[in-house]
Amino acid sequence: MLRLIPDNTKIGFMAARKFCYGLSILGIVASIALFFSVGLNYGIDFEGGLAVEIGTTNDSAIDIGHVRGSLSDLGLGDVSVQEYGRPSEALIRVERQPGDDAAQKAALDLVRATLEKTVPDVSFRQENVIGPKVSGELKRDGIIAISVALAAVLIYIWFRFEWQFGLGAVIALFHDVILTIGFFAITQLEFNLSVIAALLTIVGYSLNDTVVVYDRIRENIRKFRKMEVPELIDFSLNQTLSRTTMTSFTTLLALLGLYIFGGEVIRGFTAAMIWGIFVGTYSSIFVASPLLTLMKLDREHMFNDVQDNDPTVDKSRSVDPFAN
Amino acid sequence: MSTYPRWKLLLILGVCLFGFTAALPNFLSEQQRAELPDFLPSKTLNLGLDLRGGVHLLLEAKTDDIIEGRLENLAGQVRDIRRNEKDINFTGVRIEGRSVIFSVSDEAMIEKARVALLPLTQASAGLGGMMGATVQEVAIEREGRKFTLTLTDEGISMQARDAISRALEVVRKRVDPDGTREITLQPQGDNRIVLQVPGESDPQRLLSVISTAAKLSFHDVNTNISPDDIARGRIRSSEKVLPVRGGGEMVIEKRAIVSGDDLVDAKAAFDQNGQPAVAFAFNTSGARRFGNHTRENVGRPFAIVLDNEIISAPRIITAILGGSGQITGIGGVEEAQELATLLKAGALPVPLEVMEQRTVGPDLGADSIAAGEVAAVIGFLAVVAYMFFGYGWFGIISNIALFTNVLLILGALSLFQATLTLPGIAGIVLTIGMAVDANVIIFERIREEQMAGRKPFAALSEGYGQAMSTVIDANITTFIAAFVLYFLGSGPVQGFAVTLGIGIITSVFSAVVLTRLILTTWLNRARPEKINI
Numbered sequence: 001m002l003r004l005i006p007d008n009t010k011i012g013f014m015a016a017r018k019f020c021y022g023l024s025i026l027g028i029v030a031s032i033a034l035f036f037s038v039g040l041n042y043g044i045d046f047e048g049g050l051a052v053e054i055g056t057t058n059d060s061a062i063d064i065g066h067v068r069g070s071l072s073d074l075g076l077g078d079v080s081v082q083e084y085g086r087p088s089e090a091l092i093r094v095e096r097q098p099g100d101d102a103a104q105k106a107a108l109d110l111v112r113a114t115l116e117k118t119v120p121d122v123s124f125r126q127e128n129v130i131g132p133k134v135s136g137e138l139k140r141d142g143i144i145a146i147s148v149a150l151a152a153v154l155i156y157i158w159f160r161f162e163w164q165f166g167l168g169a170v171i172a173l174f175h176d177v178i179l180t181i182g183f184f185a186i187t188q189l190e191f192n193l194s195v196i197a198a199l200l201t202i203v204g205y206s207l208n209d210t211v212v213v214y215d216r217i218r219e220n221i222r223k224f225r226k227m228e229v230p231e232l233i234d235f236s237l238n239q240t241l242s243r244t245t246m247t248s249f250t251t252l253l254a255l256l257g258l259y260i261f262g263g264e265v266i267r268g269f270t271a272a273m274i275w276g277i278f279v280g281t282y283s284s285i286f287v288a289s290p291l292l293t294l295m296k297l298d299r300e301h302m303f304n305d306v307q308d309n310d311p312t313v314d315k316s317r318s319v320d321p322f323a324n
Numbered sequence: 325m326s327t328y329p330r331w332k333l334l335l336i337l338g339v340c341l342f343g344f345t346a347a348l349p350n351f352l353s354e355q356q357r358a359e360l361p362d363f364l365p366s367k368t369l370n371l372g373l374d375l376r377g378g379v380h381l382l383l384e385a386k387t388d389d390i391i392e393g394r395l396e397n398l399a400g401q402v403r404d405i406r407r408n409e410k411d412i413n414f415t416g417v418r419i420e421g422r423s424v425i426f427s428v429s430d431e432a433m434i435e436k437a438r439v440a441l442l443p444l445t446q447a448s449a450g451l452g453g454m455m456g457a458t459v460q461e462v463a464i465e466r467e468g469r470k471f472t473l474t475l476t477d478e479g480i481s482m483q484a485r486d487a488i489s490r491a492l493e494v495v496r497k498r499v500d501p502d503g504t505r506e507i508t509l510q511p512q513g514d515n516r517i518v519l520q521v522p523g524e525s526d527p528q529r530l531l532s533v534i535s536t537a538a539k540l541s542f543h544d545v546n547t548n549i550s551p552d553d554i555a556r557g558r559i560r561s562s563e564k565v566l567p568v569r570g571g572g573e574m575v576i577e578k579r580a581i582v583s584g585d586d587l588v589d590a591k592a593a594f595d596q597n598g599q600p601a602v603a604f605a606f607n608t609s610g611a612r613r614f615g616n617h618t619r620e621n622v623g624r625p626f627a628i629v630l631d632n633e634i635i636s637a638p639r640i641i642t643a644i645l646g647g648s649g650q651i652t653g654i655g656g657v658e659e660a661q662e663l664a665t666l667l668k669a670g671a672l673p674v675p676l677e678v679m680e681q682r683t684v685g686p687d688l689g690a691d692s693i694a695a696g697e698v699a700a701v702i703g704f705l706a707v708v709a710y711m712f713f714g715y716g717w718f719g720i721i722s723n724i725a726l727f728t729n730v731l732l733i734l735g736a737l738s739l740f741q742a743t744l745t746l747p748g749i750a751g752i753v754l755t756i757g758m759a760v761d762a763n764v765i766i767f768e769r770i771r772e773e774q775m776a777g778r779k780p781f782a783a784l785s786e787g788y789g790q791a792m793s794t795v796i797d798a799n800i801t802t803f804i805a806a807f808v809l810y811f812l813g814s815g816p817v818q819g820f821a822v823t824l825g826i827g828i829i830t831s832v833f834s835a836v837v838l839t840r841l842i843l844t845t846w847l848n849r850a851r852p853e854k855i856n857i
Contacts, residue, residue, distance in 0.1 A: 101677055130680050130681075141812055193816070200809050201824065211798050212798055254756045256703075262695050262753075265692060265746055
C-alpha cells in the first residue's frame with residue numbers, strides 16, 4: 001500500500017515544541033506587523049470602486065500598457081490594469097470615486113467608453129461597481145462572520161472538552177487566521193468576500209484536525225494513566241499522524257485541481273485554502289497539542305469523568321444509529 | 325457474523341436511490357427530461373448569476389425622499405384643517421428636520437386644535453408589517469401655542485417598507501413585463517431591493533429602465549405668459565415652469581388634470597403621420613376628469629409631462645370623452661415601447677439608488693462552469709486514485725462512497741433548488757477532498773485495532789465505534805463554519821456555504837453509513853482471516 005507515513009512512527013514532536021513556539025510567534029508577529037505596515041490588497045468588495053474584466057472577441061492579446069495609459073488620463077485616481085489569466089484578458093480596477101454611488105456609475109461609463117476605443121474587439125466579461133456604503137457593510141459583515149464563527153466554535157469545544165483543550169484549540173485557530181492574513185499581506189493577493197469564506201473554512205478545517213488529535217489525547221490519558229503528559233501527547237500525535245497526513249493530502253489534491261484548472265476568479269480563494277491546509281495541519285500538531293503541556297490538565301477529573309458525558313468511551317457506540 | 329435489519333438496509337439503499345434520481349436530470353438532455361415520468365424529480369441545478377451570466381443590482385430607496393414626501397403630506401393635512409375648521413387658525417406652518425411646526429393664533433384654540441389634530445397622530449395598522457401590529461407614525465408635542473408633529477422612526481421605517489413593497493411590483497413589471505425572465509426580486513432590510521436578471525448583459529439598459537421615475541401627468545398650460553415674465557420669474561405660485569422636450573420652456577398649472585395613476589393601459593402605436601407614439605387608456609374617474617377638461621378647453625393646449633419634462637403640448641381639437649388618447653413626439657419605436665412599458669408598470673413610489681452592481685457576461689459564466697467541471701473531475705480522480713493506492717480494496721469501497729456522495733450533493737442541490745455558484749463548485753471540490761477524511765479516520769482505526777490483535781469483525785466494529793465520535797466532532801466544526809457563512813454571508817459566499825453544508829451531511833452518510841453496510845456485507849460473504857488494509 002502506498003502510505004505517506006510508515007506504521008508505528010515514534011517522532012518526537014514535543015522535542016521540537018520550543019522551536020515551533022518560536023517559529024509561530026515569529027510568524028504571528030510578522031503577520032500583524034505586515035498587516036499594519038504593508039496592509040492587505042482589499043478587493044472592491046471591501047474598498048468600493050469598480051472592477052472590469054475584459055477579453056477580446058477574437059482572442060487577440062490586449063496591450064496592457066496602452067490600456068493603462070489611456071485609463072490613467074481619465075483622472076479617476078488609482079487605476080490598476082493587469083493581465084488576467086491569459087494575454088487576451090485583463091482586469092481593470094479603479095479606486096472608489098469621491099462622492100456617492102452615482103459617481104461610481106459615471107466612472108464606469110467613462111471606463112467602458114475608453115476601453116471600447118482603445119481595445120479592438122473588446123468584450124466585457126465582468127463588471128462590478130460597489131458603492132462606499134455597501135463596501136463598508138461588507139467589511140463589517142465579514143468581521144462579524146469571522147468573530148461569530150470563532151465564538152461558535154469556542155462554545156462547541158468548551159462543551160465537548162475540558163477548558164484546557166478549548167483554550168489550546170482557540171489559540172491554534174487565531175494562529176491560523178492571523179498567519180493566513182499575513183499570507184495575504186505578503187502575496188498581496190486580492191482580499192475579497194470569497195477569501196472570508198476561505199478563512200472560515202480554514203477555521204473549520206484546522207479545528208477538524210485539532211479535534212481528531214485531541215480526541216485521541218483524551219482517550220489515551222484515560223488509557224495510560226501512568227504516562228507522562230509530553231510522552232502521551234507524542235504517542236497520540238504519532239497514532240493519528242497517518243490520518244492527519246492522509247486527509248491533508250487528499251484535500252490538497254482536490255484543491256490543487258481547483259487552483260490549476262478552476263480559473264482566475266477563484267484563484268485567491270483556493271490559494272487561501274491551500275495555505276490554510278498547511279497552516280492548519282502544522283498548528284494542530286505543533287501548536288495546539290504541545291500547548292496542552294503548558295496548561296495543567298486535570299487528569300484526576302478526567303479519569304472520573306468516564307461515566308459522565310464522555311464521547312470517546314462507550315457512548316460513542318450509541319451515537320451510531322446503524323451500529324448493531 | 326453481523327446482520328443488518330431489513331428496514332435499515334432498505335432505508336440506506338432508499339436514500340441512495342432517491343439521491344440518484346434527484347441528480348439524474350442533470351445528466352439528461354432537455355428532451356429526455358421532458359419524457360421523465362411525473363413521479364420522478366426533473367429539476368436541474370439552479371445556477372447562480374456568476375455561472376449563467378446576468379446582472380445583480382442592489383438598490384436602495386432614498387429614505388430622505390420618503391420622509392420629505394411624508395412631511396409635505398403632513399403639512400398639507402395641517403393646512404387642510406386650517407381651511408376646513410372655522411374656529412382654528414394655524415400660523416407659520418413649516419417643516420423643520422423631521423417635524424412639521426406651527427402655532428395656533430389664540431390660546432383658546434389649543435384644545436380644539438388638539439382634537440382636530442388627533443386623527444393625524446393615531447396609530448395606524450402597520451402596512452406590510454405583522455398582523456395586528458400598530459405603528460404610531462406621528463408624535464405630537466405642544467409648548468404653549470406651538471405644536472410640533474414629528475415623524476417617528478417606526479413610522480418612517482413603515483413608510484419605507486411600504487414604498488419598497490410597491491416599488492418591487494413596479495420594478496418587476498418594468499423589467500419583466502411578460503414574466504418570462506426568471507428574475508429574482510427580493511426586499512432586503514427596510515429600504516433595499518435585490519434584483520437579479522439572468523442572461524442580461526447590458527446593465528445600462530436595465531439601469532435606465534429602473535432609474536426612470538415615469539411620473540406622467542396632464543396639465544393645463546398658461547399661454548398668456550411672455551418669455552420675459554418667465555425669465556423674471558413672474559409666475560403665480562400655483563404655476564411652474566418646465567422645460568419642453570426639443571427646446572423651450574412653458575408655464576403650466578401645478579395641479580394635474582389627470583395623472584399616471586389613472587392609467588389602465590399603455591402600448592406602443594403610431595400616430596396619424598406614421599410617427600411612433602404611445603396609446604393610453606384611463607380608468608373611469610380619469611376618463612371623466614380628462615373628458616370634462618377637454619370639453620371645456622377646446623382650442624387650448626394641454627401639457628403632457630413626464631418626469632418634470634413636457635413631452636408635448638397638443639391643442640385640444642375636440643373633447644376627448646372615451647378616456648383614451650395618444651402621446652406623440654416620442655422619438656423612435658424602441659423609445660415608444662419602453663415608455664409604454666414604464667407607464668403601464670406605473671410610477672416608482674420612491675427613487676432607487678444603485679448601491680452595488682455586478683455584471684457577469686455570458687462568456688465568463690460558461691468559462692467558469694467549464695473550469696469548475698474540469699477542476700472537480702480532476703480533483704475527484706486524484707482523490708480516487710490516491711485512496712485506491714493507499715487502501716486497496718477498502719479504498720475502492722470508500723471511492724464508491726465518494727461517488728455516491730457527489731451524486732447525493734447534486735441531487736440535494738437540484739431537489740432544493742439551492743443556487744450553485746462558482747465558490748459553490750469549490751465547496752463541492754473541497755468536500756470531495758474532505759469526505760474521505762471520515763473513511764481515513766475509520767480505516768486507520770480498523771488497522772490499529774487489527775494490529776492490536778482483533779479479528780476482522782471485531783476490528784471493523786471497534787473501528788467504526790471508536791471513530792464515530794471523532795468523525796462527528798470533526799464534521800460539526802466545519803458545519804458550524806458553513807452555518808455561520810450561510811447566515812452572515814451574501815451571494816456567492818452563501819452558495820459556498822450551502823454546498824459545504826450539504827456536502828458535510830451527505831459525506832457522513834456515505835462515508836460512514838454506506839461504507840459500513842458494504843464492508844459488513846462483504847465480511848459476511850468473504851470471511852477473510854485478516855483484513856488487508
